[in-house]
Each structure stands twice: as structure tokens, then as C-alpha cells.
Amino acid sequence: MKARASVETPGEVGPRQPCPCGSGRRYKACHGAPGGPAAIFVSRPFAGLPGECDIVALRELVPAATATLTLAPEVSPEREDRSVVLCSLLPMAAPAMVRDSGAIWLGLQVQHAFGDPSRDLAAVLTAALEAAAAGEPGIVGLTSDPGPGPRLQDLVDLDAPLDVTVHEGFDYWVADVEGRDDLAGALDQANEAAYPTVRLTQVEHAYWTNVGTKEHLRWVRPEPEDRLLDALARLHAAGEDRLVEDSRLVGMFRAHGLLAPVWDLPLGTGAEAIEEPATRFGEALERALADETPLTASERSARAGLANRQVTIR
Structure with missing residues (x-):
């Protein structure tokens, strides 16, 4: 049994930065304000x-x-x-x-x-x-x-x-x-109202869903945001972030201190068909996460594009 200690994770957010709650207001005018929506805000609860x-x-x-x-x-x-x-x-x-x-x-x-x-x-x-x-x-x-x-x-x-x-x-x-x-x-x-959803079995924390007009893979990742963005940028610049033909990494959700990359998948793909591609991508992502060399110009451009396609949930 691990020690029973509360995990303290106060958000390190600058006063002029967008509030991580997703309100659209600056932190100092939202959760960072005296008497704001909450006395505390934990970025990774x-x-x-x-x-x-x-x-x-x-x-x-x-x-x-x-x-x-x-x-x-x-x-x-x-x-x-x-x-x-x-x-x-x-x-x-x-x-x-x-x-x-x-x-x-x-x-x-x-x-x-x-x-x-x-x-x-x-x-x-x-x-x-x-x-x-x-x-x-x-x-x-x-x-x-x-x-x-x-x-x-x-x-x-x-x-x-x-x-x-x-x-x-x-x-x-x-x-x-x-x-x-x-x-x-x-x-x-x-x-x-519930979209069909399947949790992948060969990789962790990845969920396929069919929203009617499209299929998606949503993969919640545990890595710190900056490190994950660097790794995804390396793979995107190298053309290694496609899971199946006509699939596309379209952006990511930010929720509770974690990022969840989202892929669009062609209708009819199904969850089973992306098990092995997701496994291969996961292996490539681990290698990219271990790469500490500076980003190239094309990788920096890819990173900026990915950073601009983030949606904060709450």
C-alpha cells in the first residue's frame, strides 16, 4: 500500500493566460480572481x-x-x-x-x-x-x-x-x-443519445466512437502537455501520425491537465481495424517522446498547428 498522501496539483497558470476551466476568460478574471468561481483550482485533479x-x-x-x-x-x-x-x-x-x-x-x-x-x-x-x-x-x-x-x-x-x-x-x-x-x-x-463507443484492448486509454457522420479515435495521454506536443509534432512532420488510409489527426481535447489527441476515421472503419495501427503509432510515439533533440523548422511548424487545434473541456 502506498502512503496515504493527498496529491497536490495546483495549476501553474499566469494571471493573463486563459483560465484552464475553459470559460474563455483570463485566469485573473476567473478562477484566479478573489471570490472567483472556486476558492481553488486544481489543473490535474x-x-x-x-x-x-x-x-x-x-x-x-x-x-x-x-x-x-x-x-x-x-x-x-x-x-x-x-x-x-x-x-x-x-x-x-x-x-x-x-x-x-x-x-x-x-x-x-x-x-x-x-x-x-x-x-x-x-x-x-x-x-x-x-x-x-x-x-x-x-x-x-x-x-x-x-x-x-x-x-x-x-x-x-x-x-x-x-x-x-x-x-x-x-x-x-x-x-x-x-x-x-x-x-x-x-x-x-x-x-x-449515446454514441457507440469501444475501449481499445491493445493500447491503454484509447476510445473509438461513431458519432453518425464520422468515426473518431480519442486517446487520453498521461504525458505533460509540452512533451507530448513535441512528440506529436515530430510524427506529424514525418507523416507518421496517420492510423489508417484517409484518417487524420485533427486536434486534441485538453481536460483536467491531460491532452487527448483526436483522429477522424472514415465511416465503416470500426474499432477492431484500428487496434494494430494504434499499437504501431503508440510505439512510434514512445520513440518520439524519448527524442530530446531540438525540433526542426518543419516540426516547430507542425507543433504550432497542433497547439492551435486544441479544445479545452470545461
């Missing part, structure tokens, strides 16, 4: 958690997925066997639900934002554990900034891997519910 990249993907990119969280025994010994399921989205975007069985579902795609999603998740999880212990099923949420407190890194076993299951829709919401007829309409509506 899930650092140190098992499956950090997948947690970011489930929070921002994947419609329907679950993963079991393992609580740290020292959090409370009697809760060690409590089932805690991390969910991309819960009904009504609920922060958490205590099921009739006593299991806890913790939602990632929520409406509130108080500066540190890891602390917010920990506050919701703590409240849900208390409700479950009291035998009180139902929705648990936040109505205001929870203030200082533990972060998710303090509550879970940092050695336990995060095993993600991507679902075709939201039927898992009601898998343990009898008499589902009154929920059928809402469930159908939710399922229709």
Missing part, C-alpha cells in the same frame, strides 16, 4: 489515481461506462467490502446513488464544479458511505462547495487497477430493478 486517463475519458468523452473502485482499508475497515462503482453518467446526472443493495454508484458527469473534481468526488463518496451505513438508499449530491476535505486519492487503494467496462447504453442503470416498464421511455431516450 486525478493525478496519482489508478486509471487517471480513463477517469478523464469517462468524465468527458465516454457516454456509458463503469469501473469498480477499491476503497483503502484504513478509510474505515468496516467499509472495505462496500461496493463502489464509478459511473460515467447516472440518471439525472446525479453525483451519487446508494442502491437498495447498499452498493454505491459514483457519477463523474455532473453539473457542479467547485474547482477540484477529486475533492468533490471524495465529498460525495463520503456522504454516500454514511447514507449506505445508515441504510438510506437514494440520491446523494452536492448543493454547495464542500470546502476543505479529503480527495479521492485519500479514499481509494492507489495500488488497485481500474478495470473499465464500456456499455452499449444505459441498461446497467436498471439491471437490478424489477418492474422496469415505467422507466422504459427514459431509458430509450438516454440510449438513443
Whole structure:
């Protein structure tokens, strides 16, 4: 077991730089302002958690997925066997639900934002554990900034891997519910809004999706932004960033301190067809990441183009 230490990751953002929350305002006029939207802003809130990249993907990119969280025994010994399921989205975007069985579902795609999603998740999880212990099923949420407190890194076993299951829709919401007829309409509506998504098996943290008009690969990467941009620029300048014929690296998302490169894929490609190309690209990317020589003129130009095609989520 690793030491139970909270992972401190304050954002190093200049006052005149765009606020990393994605508001479009300068940091000094947003999260950096006295009395701004949050008392704190953590630029990489899930650092140190098992499956950090997948947690970011489930929070921002994947419609329907679950993963079991393992609580740290020292959090409370009697809760060690409590089932805690991390969910991309819960009904009504609920922060958490205590099921009739006593299991806890913790939602990632929520409406509130108080500066540190890891602390917010920990506050919701703590409240849900208390409700479950009291035998009180139902929705648990936040109505205001929870203030200082533990972060998710303090509550879970940092050695336990995060095993993600991507679902075709939201039927898992009601898998343990009898008499589902009154929920059928809402469930159908939710399922229709969920784009087909598959987590690749040969590389980590990469998700294929079909949005109807196009297919995409979205690959959340753990490397620091500058280092990753340099490596991607080297591959782009060398023409080595194409996965399959007519595919194109079109840009990247920035979310919670990580970058997620995005490729456009031709319709009909499918997830299986990009497993091996993604593996080859991953190997090439590792070599590029290890290259410390200065960028050439063409590589610097490619880097500038990639940097200009970033979209910050939240």
C-alpha cells in the first residue's frame, strides 16, 4: 500500500493566460480572481489515481461506462467490502446513488464544479458511505462547495487497477430493478443519445466512437502537455501520425491537465481495424517522446498547428 498522501496539483497558470476551466476568460478574471468561481483550482485533479486517463475519458468523452473502485482499508475497515462503482453518467446526472443493495454508484458527469473534481468526488463518496451505513438508499449530491476535505486519492487503494467496462447504453442503470416498464421511455431516450463507443484492448486509454457522420479515435495521454506536443509534432512532420488510409489527426481535447489527441476515421472503419495501427503509432510515439533533440523548422511548424487545434473541456 502506498502512503496515504493527498496529491497536490495546483495549476501553474499566469494571471493573463486563459483560465484552464475553459470559460474563455483570463485566469485573473476567473478562477484566479478573489471570490472567483472556486476558492481553488486544481489543473490535474486525478493525478496519482489508478486509471487517471480513463477517469478523464469517462468524465468527458465516454457516454456509458463503469469501473469498480477499491476503497483503502484504513478509510474505515468496516467499509472495505462496500461496493463502489464509478459511473460515467447516472440518471439525472446525479453525483451519487446508494442502491437498495447498499452498493454505491459514483457519477463523474455532473453539473457542479467547485474547482477540484477529486475533492468533490471524495465529498460525495463520503456522504454516500454514511447514507449506505445508515441504510438510506437514494440520491446523494452536492448543493454547495464542500470546502476543505479529503480527495479521492485519500479514499481509494492507489495500488488497485481500474478495470473499465464500456456499455452499449444505459441498461446497467436498471439491471437490478424489477418492474422496469415505467422507466422504459427514459431509458430509450438516454440510449438513443449515446454514441457507440469501444475501449481499445491493445493500447491503454484509447476510445473509438461513431458519432453518425464520422468515426473518431480519442486517446487520453498521461504525458505533460509540452512533451507530448513535441512528440506529436515530430510524427506529424514525418507523416507518421496517420492510423489508417484517409484518417487524420485533427486536434486534441485538453481536460483536467491531460491532452487527448483526436483522429477522424472514415465511416465503416470500426474499432477492431484500428487496434494494430494504434499499437504501431503508440510505439512510434514512445520513440518520439524519448527524442530530446531540438525540433526542426518543419516540426516547430507542425507543433504550432497542433497547439492551435486544441479544445479545452470545461
